[in-house]
Amino acid sequence: MQEDDLNAVPDSDCMAFGEALRASGRYVAAEALQAVETATTVRVRAGKASVTDGPFAETKEQLAGFYLIEAKNLDEAIRVAAEIPPARAGAASIEVRPVRQLDPGRGTN
Secondary structure (H helix, E strand, C coil), rough: CCCHHCCCHHHHHHHHHHHHHHHHCCEEEEECCCCHCCEEEEEEEEECCCCCCEECCCCCCCCCCCCCCCCCCCCHHHHHHHHCCCCCCCCCCCCCCCCCCCCCCCCCC
16 A cells, blocks of 8 residues: 555544444454554564664555454455455555464474
């Protein structure tokens, strides 16, 4: 999403969508994010943290926020994603991903 496009979608539309998700029982979490200029990127290399101002990558689109929902399957998640106000307004692309369950044994010998 380009930040100028985000400003065209009223916050009240996004808040109403969140309320509709709560009412449907699908809501888990949701947050809007501050503008990309507020980002700080942390990288750890050879055990040392490096902190830089700005986003992880330079791109025309930014992550404006997220909705974490309960969905029976990918098709249901896609239907919900298509109702997100910036998507309906043509101002955003919505990425749909399942939550990855952590495996405490993964990566250990």
